[in-house]
Structures are given as C-alpha cells and as structure tokens.
Amino acid sequence: MAVIEVFGKECKDSSFWLDDVPALPELPSVPLEDVDVAIVGSGYTGMHAAIETARAGRKTMVLDAQEPGWGCSTRNGGQISTSIKPSLEKLTAKYGATRARAIRKEGEAALEWIGDFVPSEGLECDFLRSGRYHAAHTPAHYEEIARGAETLSRAEGIEAFAVPRHEQRSELGSDTYHGGVVFPRHASINPAKYHRGLLTLAQLAGVHVVGHCAVTVIKRDAVGFLLSTAKGQVRARDVIVATNGYTGGVTPWLQRRVIPIGSYVIATEPLPKALVCELFPTSRIASDTRKVVYYYRPSPDGTRVLFGGRVSANEADTAISGPKLFADMCQIFPQLAPYAITHSWSGQVAYTFDELAHTGVHEGVHYAMGYCGAGVSMASYLGKRMGQKVLGRPEGTTAFDGLTHPTRPFYTGNPWFLPATVAWYRRQDRIESERAAASS
Numbered sequence: 001m002a003v004i005e006v007f008g009k010e011c012k013d014s015s016f017w018l019d020d021v022p023a024l025p026e027l028p029s030v031p032l033e034d035v036d037v038a039i040v041g042s043g044y045t046g047m048h049a050a051i052e053t054a055r056a057g058r059k060t061m062v063l064d065a066q067e068p069g070w071g072c073s074t075r076n077g078g079q080i081s082t083s084i085k086p087s088l089e090k091l092t093a094k095y096g097a098t099r100a101r102a103i104r105k106e107g108e109a110a111l112e113w114i115g116d117f118v119p120s121e122g123l124e125c126d127f128l129r130s131g132r133y134h135a136a137h138t139p140a141h142y143e144e145i146a147r148g149a150e151t152l153s154r155a156e157g158i159e160a161f162a163v164p165r166h167e168q169r170s171e172l173g174s175d176t177y178h179g180g181v182v183f184p185r186h187a188s189i190n191p192a193k194y195h196r197g198l199l200t201l202a203q204l205a206g207v208h209v210v211g212h213c214a215v216t217v218i219k220r221d222a223v224g225f226l227l228s229t230a231k232g233q234v235r236a237r238d239v240i241v242a243t244n245g246y247t248g249g250v251t252p253w254l255q256r257r258v259i260p261i262g263s264y265v266i267a268t269e270p271l272p273k274a275l276v277c278e279l280f281p282t283s284r285i286a287s288d289t290r291k292v293v294y295y296y297r298p299s300p301d302g303t304r305v306l307f308g309g310r311v312s313a314n315e316a317d318t319a320i321s322g323p324k325l326f327a328d329m330c331q332i333f334p335q336l337a338p339y340a341i342t343h344s345w346s347g348q349v350a351y352t353f354d355e356l357a358h359t360g361v362h363e364g365v366h367y368a369m370g371y372c373g374a375g376v377s378m379a380s381y382l383g384k385r386m387g388q389k390v391l392g393r394p395e396g397t398t399a400f401d402g403l404t405h406p407t408r409p410f411y412t413g414n415p416w417f418l419p420a421t422v423a424w425y426r427r428q429d430r431i432e433s434e435r436a437a438a439s440s
C-alpha cells in the first residue's frame with residue numbers, strides 16, 4: 001500500500017475494504033508437485049471452484065501470481081446484481097427464446113444463490129439485501145428504464161419498480177437524475193471480507209493456496225497437464241483458469257477473448273451520519289444509465305460514500321483518477337464537496353465482445369471469466385459450477401455452455417481501441433446530461 005496525495009491530503013492507493021479485514025492466514029509458500037485439480041487465479045471464481053472440488057475429496061491447489069485475492073475480488077464496489085447485461089430481447093434475437101430465457105435465468109440464479117450461500121456458510125461479510133436504485137441521466141432514459149421495469153416484471157418475473165423524479169429524494173439525495181428504477185433483490189457486500197471467508201472455507205476443505213506463484217506455461221500431455229510456475233513444476237489431472245481481467249499470455253486463446261478495462265473507486269472520509277442518510281435514505285446501492293456508468297453506495301457502517309466509475313479514456317494513475325472521480329461525485333452530490341477522500345484505487349475487469357460471461361473447456365482446460373464488471377455473484381456461481389463440471393456432476397451445466405466465445409480479427413489482448421471508445425461514450429453521456437439539465 002502506498003500513500004498518495006489528493007488535493008494536498010494523504011490518501012491510500014489501496015482498496016478501502018482491505019483496511020478492515022483480518023490479515024491473510026498462514027499459507028504454504030511452495031506448490032505441491034502433483035494434484036488432482038490446479039486452479040490458476042485466487043479470486044471468487046478460483047476459490048469457489050476449489051471449495052467445490054476439495055469438498056468432494058479432490059486434491060486441489062490454487063495458485064496466484066500475487067497474494068491470494070489480489071485481483072478484483074478484494075477491490076470491487078461490493079454491489080451484487082444479476083450480472084447479465086444483454087436484454088431478453090437481444091438474447092432472443094441471437095439465441096432463440098428458450099436459450100435466451102435460460103441465460104437470463106442464470107443471472108437470477110446467481111443473485112439468489114449467493115444470498116443463500118453467505119448465511120448458510122456463516123460468512124461474516126456485511127451481506128445486505130439492500131436493493132439497487134438505477135438512476136436515469138436523461139428523461140428519455142427514465143422512460144426507457146421505467147418501461148423496461150414493467151417488461152422485466154411481466155416477462156421475467158424480476159422485481160423492479162419505477163420512481164419518478166418528483167419522488168426521487170426518497171431513494172437518493174440528488175436532483176441530478178430524472179427518476180430511476182429500484183431492483184429490490186440486488187444486494188451489497190464487503191467484498192474483501194467475503195473473499196477472506198472463502199479463503200477460510202477453502203483452507204478448511206484442505207485446498208493448498210499458494211501466493212506469489214505465477215503460472216507461466218500450461219502444457220497438456222497424455223495423462224493430464226504439466227504447469228510451469230514461478231516456484232517449480234506441477235502435475236495436475238485437471239486445470240481451471242480463473243484469471244478474468246488479469247488473463248495473460250499463458251492462455252492466449254482466452255486472452256484474445258477478454259478485454260481488460262480499468263475500473264476506479266474512491267472512498268470519502270467518515271461523514272456525518274445524517275448526511276449519509278440524506279444521500280442514501282434507503283441504504284440501497286446505486287448506479288446510473290450513462291454508457292460509462294457510475295456506481296456508488298454507502299459503506300456497510302453507513303459512515304462513508306464509495307463512488308466508482310471510469311473517469312478518463314486512458315488508464316489513469318489513482319492519484320489522477322481520485323480527484324476526477326471526486327469532481328464527478330460532487331456533480332451528483334454537491335453536499336460532499338467539503339469532505340476529503342481517504343482511498344483511491346483501481347482494478348482490471350474483463351469485458352467480452354458480446355457482453356456475456358463465458359465458461360467452457362478449451363483444449364482440456366476449464367475456464368470461467370468475462371463478467372463485464374459485474375462478477376461478485378456470477379464469478380462465484382460460475383466458479384462453483386466449474387468445480388462441479390470437473391467432478392463430472394450434471395449440476396455443473398449452465399446455459400452459458402457451448403456459446404461461441406467471440407474475439408475479433410487481430411485482437412490479441414491489447415485493447416488499443418478502448419481510449420477512443422471510452423472518450424466517445426463519455427462525450428455522448430456529457431452531451432445527453434447537459435441537454436437534459438438545460439431542458440428541465
């Protein structure tokens with residue numbers, strides 16, 4: 001962790017969530033030479049897969065290039081949704097009605113399942129069925145999402161209701177938006193405490209978790225796989241890749257299919273409780289309809305605001321992204337202008353070319369990734385399903401299996417097109433917001 005300066009004040013460049021988690025437990029420093037299941041990546045995907053296979057008696061090992069949990073899984077916004085971005089209509093046009101419904105249902109299943117998993121395993125990670133307020137940045141977007149809420153309830157049984165602008169203060173202490181939609185089943189969590197809980201479950205199940213042990217080569221042979229790692233060779237019968245936004249050259253086929261994108265978050269200093277209640281009267285998590293979305297929420301103890309998004313076309317240092325995010329946050333909540341920020345951090349999410357998560361088996365290697373910035377429930381759920389697949393259990397099957405995992409010609413994992421795309425979207429968002437403000 002380093003201390004950076006934001007507006008002349010000291011600010012940590014590490015995830016706010018890491019301030020308040022137990023230290024990592026004692027872990028083995030070297031890998032086992034021979035295992036049943038070797039898992040590359042120790043976030044939610046990898047840990048859930050590991051818990052599943054280890055509980056079934058498979059000798060399971062998780063390897064991470066950094067400390068366990070170093071990736072997105074300890075630095076996200078802690079917002080839990082259904083994680084499926086494309087609408088039923090869009091998916092139906094591509095896959096037909098039955099498959100489209102099945103894919104959308106997986107999102108619902110992941111959201112409901114995590115809500116059962118956390119208490120049933122006794123994990124203490126501030127899980128709260130808070131609901132989400134999804135705010136419209138223009139009147140036209142309000143009309144669209146309000147209509148969409150009706151369709152979701154009718155066609156998919158998803159709970160959602162619209163809140164018009166004149167009632168918005170009951171949901172959000174901001175007049176910037178033009179109304180919104182509430183999703184009561186969405187939830188919030190402390191992501192790092194959740195990850196620590198998973199690590200404990202994995203250890204109890206006998207998983208061998210080794211940090212600072214990058215996997216550099218995965219080679220298939222007649223009896224399984226031979227992995228080269230920073231700390232020696234490993235033989236494994238099955239291999240699972242769970243590297244999401246940090247997928248690299250060790251799996252070039254996957255690297256060509258995910259787009260790493262930086263996402264940025266800030267945390268404010270402790271605020272008066274009355275102010276946090278004014279901003280978040282229902283304690284819901286929040287997001288908006290901009291193409292380059294903002295997501296924000298109160299901290300679990302209701303004393304701070306955590307505000308996330310993407311503030312520049314190019315990837316930015318957290319000393320630069322912090323003040324920019326602060327300025328954007330104060331446009332939505334001018335009440336926060338007098339307060340300082342204490343944390344500014346970032347991480348790499350993985351987008352896909354069709355905005356869907358993907359799981360499958362390529363050349364014998366199992367994988368799940370591409371959660372498009374919404375992976376708390378989906379990474380956990382697909383990790384578990386992947387573990388079940390390795391065990392040969394039918395419950396491991398998902399509606400994502402067998403979908404084409406698209407790439408683009410000449411794309412090798414370096415998203416050179418991203419700055420221009422983000423700049424264009426941000427410009428559109430700004431113009432739309434300014435027009436909406438001028439006309440209201």
Ligand SMILES: Cc1cc2nc3c(=O)[nH]c(=O)nc-3n(C[C@H](O)[C@H](O)[C@H](O)COP(=O)(O)OP(=O)(O)OC[C@H]3O[C@@H](n4cnc5c(N)ncnc54)[C@H](O)[C@@H]3O)c2cc1C
Pocket residue numbers: 040041042043044045046063064065066068069070071072073074075076077078079080081213214215216242243244245246247248250263264265295308345346347348349368369371372373374375376377379
């Ligand atoms: C700032 C931010 C905010 C977000 N907010 C939300 C949110 O509010 N809600 C939500 O649902 N999702 C959110 N997400 C996304 C969510 O956190 C991720 O989708 C999820 O954590 C992915 O988990 P994972 O286990 O697949 O990957 P990760 O947790 O990223 O883990 C991947 C791991 O793979 C390791 N690795 C990579 N290559 C190798 C190798 N060769 N050898 C060994 N190890 C390797 C990395 O070191 C890393 O630890 C956010 C992400 C970020 C960055």
